[in-house]
Amino acid sequence: MILPTASSPGWPLAGAAALAYLVPVFMGRQVSGRAQRLAMTPGWLLHALALAAGVLGSTPHFGFAPALSMTLWLVLATYAVEHQVLPQMQSRGAVVGMAILAAVVVLAAAVFPGLALQERSSPWLALHLTLGIASYGLIAAAVVHAWLMGRAEQRIRQAEQVPGRLPLLALERLTFRFITAGFVLLSATLAEGWLFGEQLYGHAPRWDHKNVFSLLAWLTIAILLVGRARFGWRGRKARRVLYAGAALLLLAYVGSRFVLEVVLGRSA
Structure with a gap:
């Protein structure tokens, strides 16, 4: 397990970002939603600086925690x-x-910065990480929208009128656009991993936990998209399949790296 030194620039930036993110949490219901969202901006900017310090610093690192951090930063963006x-959102x-x-x-991400990237200097690595994190971010955004869909359906069942909100059907279409885009990028990530596995990992692609969970996630999301197009899946059924695919995707890289870095205390 690789931990940063106390002088690492990621620590003060991460601490400042975390404190800034907590400001909208304690603002209370008396403030407007717009003011609450604006209050998150300093945290989001500090978060970006903390990510840059970890990935673009003199000794770049990457692992399960930076992957989660980048994913959530993309969702917030x-x-x-x-x-x-x-504005109805x-x-x-x-x-x-x-x-x-x-x-x-x-x-x-500051506590568990992950593996030093210079140990794997393949020119394909940057593209692989970018595609992977982008697919994580889009699927995560789809999960957030699916949760909002569930809330909207609950309000409809309770005959609760909330003026000015995005219509349920529009929210559903938006959710599936995120799913489709995430699926395309996930497909590209998996294809690159199998085609250039030796350059990326130093060995031919193998059926380890990461690849198995990645393929299962891909199949689950593919089934969801086929079910949507062929059988009109929507509502609770579609959300459950999406949540299952997102959970498998989370286990693929984040889960496997967490076990290696934290449970087993290894970097590879």
Whole structure:
């Protein structure tokens, strides 16, 4: 397990980002949703600086915690852009939940920075990591939207009228756009891993835990998209399949690296 030194620039940046993320959590219900989202901006910017310090520093590192940190940073960026394009996208609970998660993962990335990247200097590695993290971010954004769909369906069943919210069907279409985009990038990530496995990992592709869980996640999301197109899957059934695929994807890299870095105390 590789831990940063106390002088690492990631530590003060991660601590500052975590504290900034907690500001909207304690703002209370009396403030507007817009003010709450604006309060997350300093945390998001500090989070970006902390990620840059870990990945672009003199000794770049990457592992399960930076992967989670980058994923949540992308989800927050997506959520911020959506609010500019679709002001109806409003959920105070989602903002608070993501702020708490972001505070946790940005600190976790400082504690567990992962493997030194110069040990694997393949020119394909940067593309592989970029595609993988982007697919994680899009699938995670889909999960957040699926949760919002569940909340919207619950309000409809309870005959609760919330004016100005994004219609359920529009939210559903948006969710599946994220799923489709994430599936495309996940497919590209897996294809690159199998085609250039020797350059990336120093050995031919093998059926380890990461590859098995990645393939299972890919199959699960593929089944969801086929079920949606062929059988009109939607609502609770679609959400359950999405959650299963996202859980498998989380186990693929984050889970396997967590076991290696934390449980077994190894970097490879």
